[in-house]
Amino acid sequence: MYPARVAVVAKIESELGPVVTSAVRAIRDAIPVYGTLQGAQLADVEAIAYWSLRRLMALWAGGDRSIDDRDHSRFRAIGAARAADGRPLTDVLRAYRVASSVFVRHVASEYLDTLEPADIAELSLGVLDAIDAISEEIIGAYVIAREQLTSNRAQAHAALLDDLLAARHTSPGALADRTRELDLELPSHPDVLVVQSADSGRPMSDDTVESLVLALGLVPPDRSTTAGQRTHLCTRREQRAILLLPNIVGRTAIDSVCTEATLRGCLVERSTIADIGSSWRLAAQALDTAPDHAFDDRALLDQGDGQLLALLTARPTADTSEVVRTVLGPLTEAANKHILQGLSAFIATGTATAAATRLHLHPQTLRYRLRRAQELTGRDPRSAWHRLALDTAIQLRQLG
Incomplete structure (x- = not known):
């Protein structure tokens, strides 16, 4: 142990909140992808910053530059998670460099009188070693996870739509990277279609979804095709299928196909990417509450039906x-x-x-x-x- 370093670490621990806030602010200012993060994603960045800086301080105070197996395991998990949410690898690694720079500058400016030059030098070298080890673990896990995500196109496309429905993609840059990796060209204002069988006892199988996609003139995501043709996404939730469609398909064609397939649905046209989750909920709730005679002359409800049903059922979103x-x-x-x-x-x-x-x-x-x-x-x-x-x-x- 190094007494001066231990004393400084104890002081920094008492002010770690503001230090982490400064580090996260620097990351968000320097990296556009991080600047758009909110809610749980931003809280995740802050939690990782707390943990990383505490580990770095512990290693420096003890004169140890090597991270242990638990650290390796955690950074591998972080790499896999960033691959799953589509955050670019270069931005992930840069975030650690930016946060480390903020921390080293804070120590050097606030505790220069307490520490020896060798202590500052050792901290800087420790940061370089840690970033090197972190990068190796994150890159390895990230690459493996991306390969697994893209090896099955249908599964990867469905996973992307699941993320959009859950509003886990708040960054246009991250979404652009992920769609590029999956050979997708999503419209900026897609149509959100939610369908189910008109017969409540008939399940919505993968075969039914594939038949629907083919009937709409689209190519299922696991079929070989050019990038320009992949303009849609689909996934399933219990007895329903959710599809993100290009605007060129058209309500009339969708209604005709659904009628032929004995399906009922709700189509919310020209949704923004950010509103896909709310559009899906509006459509799903409309199908939950619409009376049978709402489908007398058609197979599809529209956004107006969804808004009316939200009002009639006194939902908070009405x-x-x-x-x-x-x-x-x-x-x-x-x-x-x-x-x-x-x-x-x-x-x-x-x-x-x-x-x-x-x-x-x-x-x-x-x-x-x-x-x-x-x-x-x-x-x-x-x-x-x-x-x-x-x-x-x-x-x-x-x-x-």
């Missing part, structure tokens, strides 16, 4: 403005005010003739407006479910 936006769509635009008036009159009176009389219009003019309303919203006001959705959205808009 947003009245979203009900109006997603159900009425273009009808809220000033240019379509006359169409919305015609639709409102029809819902209030129950017939086109009565609605035309109320608005002093010819019945054919009113019927034309109803056809345009259906074209713009995708909802037939003669259907009980669509009428409920349209009426609710209209009333909410008026109240707002």
Whole structure:
């Protein structure tokens, strides 16, 4: 033991919180991927920083530069975890160098009068040795984990979608690296499709999911294809399949395929990458609560149905403005005010003739407006479910 070093370590231990905060701040400032981390991921970085600096101080105070088997094991686990969440290897290793630099500078600036030059030199050499050992363990585990993740494309693609659903990818850079490794070109605003069998007793098997993907004109992720063709992801949750689709597929085609396959689903169009998790939950909850007659003329619910059902079931996420936006769509635009008036009159009176009389219009003019309303919203006001959705959205808009 070195008494001066032990005394300094004891003092640093009492102020380790601010030191770790400075180290993590330096990492986030220097490395863009880390600058976007939040919540559990940021807490994980802080916990690793605490542990790493404590181990470094213990080794330095005891005059020992070698890390033991438990340290090796932990750094291998960290390397594998960073491979799984897609954080670039170069950024992971740089984070340790940045944190170590902050720590050495802190010791040199605050305790220069207490320590001998040899103590500072030994700390610097110890840091270099530790980073060398850490790098070897992390690189080895990272490479092995990435090889395992990419060896089975279908499994790797499903794992990526699982991470997106759980909001474990908050960094655009990390996501870009991972999609590149998996030969994927995901759209910036994909469609989120959740499907299940219309027969509650029929399971959603891998074969059913593959048939669905093929019918949509896409290639299953374990098939050999060019990078430009891999624009979708799919995974399964219990009796449901979740698919991330390119916008080119289209609602009409998806509805037709689901009808043919006796599937029911909910499609949330043009979701942002960051909102994929909330889009999946909205769709899943819509399928949980939608009445059978909501599917009378179609196989797919949409985002408006999901928002309406969130409101009707009093979920905390219910947003009245979203009900109006997603159900009425273009009808809220000033240019379509006359169409919305015609639709409102029809819902209030129950017939086109009565609605035309109320608005002093010819019945054919009113019927034309109803056809345009259906074209713009995708909802037939003669259907009980669509009428409920349209009426609710209209009333909410008026109240707002």
